[in-house]
Amino acid sequence: MTQPTIISRGEHGISRDQIDHNALKVLYRLHNAGFQSYLVGGGVRDLLLGLEPKDFDIATDATPEEVRKLFRNCRLIGRRFRLAHIHFGREIIEVATLRGDHSPRNKDGVLDDSGRILRDNVYGTLEEDVWRRDFKINALYYNIADFSVIDYTGAMADINDRKMRMIGDPETRYREDPVRMLRAVRFASKLDFTINKESADPIHELAPVLAEIPAARLFDEAIKLFHSGNGVKCFELLKEFGLLEILFPQTVAAIKKDAEFDVFLVKVLQSTDRRIMSGKTVNPAFVFAALLWQPIMGYMQRSLNDGLPINVAMQKAIDKVLPAQLRVTSMPKRLSMIMKDIWFMQDRLKNHSGKRAISVFSHQRFRAAYDFLCLRSAAGEDVEKDCRFWTELQELPEAKQEKALRPKKSFMSHFKKKKKVKE
Ligand code: ATP
Ligand code: MG
Numbered sequence: 001m002t003q004p005t006i007i008s009r010g011e012h013g014i015s016r017d018q019i020d021h022n023a024l025k026v027l028y029r030l031h032n033a034g035f036q037s038y039l040v041g042g043g044v045r046d047l048l049l050g051l052e053p054k055d056f057d058i059a060t061d062a063t064p065e066e067v068r069k070l071f072r073n074c075r076l077i078g079r080r081f082r083l084a085h086i087h088f089g090r091e092i093i094e095v096a097t098l099r100g101d102h103s104p105r106n107k108d109g110v111l112d113d114s115g116r117i118l119r120d121n122v123y124g125t126l127e128e129d130v131w132r133r134d135f136k137i138n139a140l141y142y143n144i145a146d147f148s149v150i151d152y153t154g155a156m157a158d159i160n161d162r163k164m165r166m167i168g169d170p171e172t173r174y175r176e177d178p179v180r181m182l183r184a185v186r187f188a189s190k191l192d193f194t195i196n197k198e199s200a201d202p203i204h205e206l207a208p209v210l211a212e213i214p215a216a217r218l219f220d221e222a223i224k225l226f227h228s229g230n231g232v233k234c235f236e237l238l239k240e241f242g243l244l245e246i247l248f249p250q251t252v253a254a255i256k257k258d259a260e261f262d263v264f265l266v267k268v269l270q271s272t273d274r275r276i277m278s279g280k281t282v283n284p285a286f287v288f289a290a291l292l293w294q295p296i297m298g299y300m301q302r303s304l305n306d307g308l309p310i311n312v313a314m315q316k317a318i319d320k321v322l323p324a325q326l327r328v329t330s331m332p333k334r335l336s337m338i339m340k341d342i343w344f345m346q347d348r349l350k351n352h353s354g355k356r357a358i359s360v361f362s363h364q365r366f367r368a369a370y371d372f373l374c375l376r377s378a379a380g381e382d383v384e385k386d387c388r389f390w391t392e393l394q395e396l397p398e399a400k401q402e403k404a405l406r407p408k409k410s411f412m413s414h415f416k417k418k419k420k421v422k423e
Contacts, residue, residue, distance in 0.1 A: 002127065002152055009147040014047045016147070022088040023056035026071070026095060027144040033070055035062040036098070036126065038141040044149065045137050048159055049191065058095045059129060059141065067095050099132055100124020115175040116212065127152065134173065134180045135164045135187065135199075164188060166199040174202055178209045181243060182221045189225075189233035200241075207242040215330035222247055222329050226287045229276040231269035247328060250321060254294035261294040264379035271375060285338035286368055288331065290375070295321045296343060310347050318343065338365060345369035346376075352389050354407045361393070361405060370394075 016024060019039065030037035038059045046053040060067065067084040068074045075085045084095040100122045126141065133139040136155040143150055153167055164187060166173050166180070174180050181203045188195050210218070225234040238244040245252040255262045268290040275282050296317045303313035318340060326336070342365060349369060351357040360366060370390050377387040393401055 004150050004152045007149040012149050018047050020056050022091055023093050026058055026086055026093050029070055030060045031144050035060050037144045040141050041138050044140040044142045059098055061098050063097055097123050098126055098129040100128040162193045164193050164195045170199045171202040174206045178213055179221055185234055185237045186225050189230040190228055203241045207246050210246045219329040219331050223284045229273055231272050235269050248291050250295040251291045260380050267375050267379050285335040289339040289342045292321050341365040342369050342372050349373050349386050353405055357405045
């Protein structure tokens with residue numbers, strides 16, 4: 001048996017008033033019902049680092065059914081991991097039952113041929129639960145019974161050294177769940193930690209295994225990376241590890257052909273990071289539209305060279321590029337519609353007056369399409385004039401905007417009118 005290091009209440013920086021009050025409620029109710037009850041994972045890690053946790057995860061020895069009996073506002077979810085979600089308005093506190101050994105010896109835990117975990121529903125003790133977590137820094141437990149932090153893996157040392165080490169053999173752990181490679185990138189970027197060599201090296205070789213993960217899960221993980229507020233850093237690390245090539249093969253091929261596209265993507269992600277840091281909303285369709293922009297343009301150019309009209313060329317390019325991406329990272333239809341709007345509107349934004357200009361300006365996605373246009377301009381595409389036009393237009397008082405877009409009367413129409421008066 002491994003002996004944990006117990007860091008007592010006075011020896012660590014976590015105090016209860018930093019913990020979300022709904023999470024505290026759940027911790028206490030479990031504890032008062034006689035169960036073990038811990039705050040775990042990112043919540044503990046971030047509090048120790050003086051950061052504000054994104055969410056608070058709770059671990060307990062109560063089974064999901066026992067948790068449900070304690071909370072009226074509880075729903076059980078998940079197949080691979082059966083979890084209890086406790087709802088407080090829009091906030092959800094996730095409660096997981098401590099889990100044990102998932103090796104093939106154990107009939108309730110199932111690995112597939114490549115060593116991937118398919119089911120992981122064997123309940124266990126705290127000591128067993130520790131070893132199924134990914135990085136040491138994610139395996140600290142804050143015990144509500146005595147406010148201590150329990151450390152089985154040497155995680156406190158890693159937090160102090162600002163480094164990330166995988167628990168167990170990194171290669172085995174990445175094969176069990178290849179998404180851990182993306183999590184490595186996400187935490188290293190967010191925390192500005194270094195991944196130690198043993199945990200970083202296998203990623204280069206194992207990156208292709210990621211392709212076996214269901215497309216819906218990869219979409220979720222991709223969004224977490226690009227909407228983390230550290231999108232630029234994530235993007236650079238994904239490239240470095242060869243992970244971007246698996247997630248966005250067409251993007252990487254386009255970057256290899258055209259370094260300016262890389263500049264554009266960095267600008268898009270810088271702008272996304274700024275928006276997130278200042279609390280503005282971001283739409284996943286925007287980053288995805290950017291990642292596929294150059295591949296779309298490439299196909300489009302070929303059709304234009306063949307003499308096809310621009311809208312037809314665009315549609316053909318979309319039919320080529322989008323399905324190929326959705327096989328890797330699927331996305332809800334509503335988002336792919338927004339992407340298409342952004343792409344189609346790039347050409348329409350070349351109209352500065354008349355019916356088409358008015359319709360593009362009143363389009364629900366005008367703002368996104370305009371932002372996209374100006375980022376293209378900032379990255380060196382020849383659309384500076386268009387970006388400037390729409391920027392200036394929006395600076396006009398509202399009453400004047402519509403007038404400015406009205407069709408400009410041509411010399412001929414002026415002439416015709418005059419003639420009419422004479423008759
Ligand atoms: P954040 O919430 O800031 O994204 P987190 O570390 O809390 O980071 P979650 O996805 O919320 O990450 O998961 C909570 C905890 O569950 C993790 O800290 C880790 O201990 C464990 N965990 C989550 N996903 C995995 C995984 N794929 N493999 C192993 N352990 C995992
Ligand atoms: Mg979390």
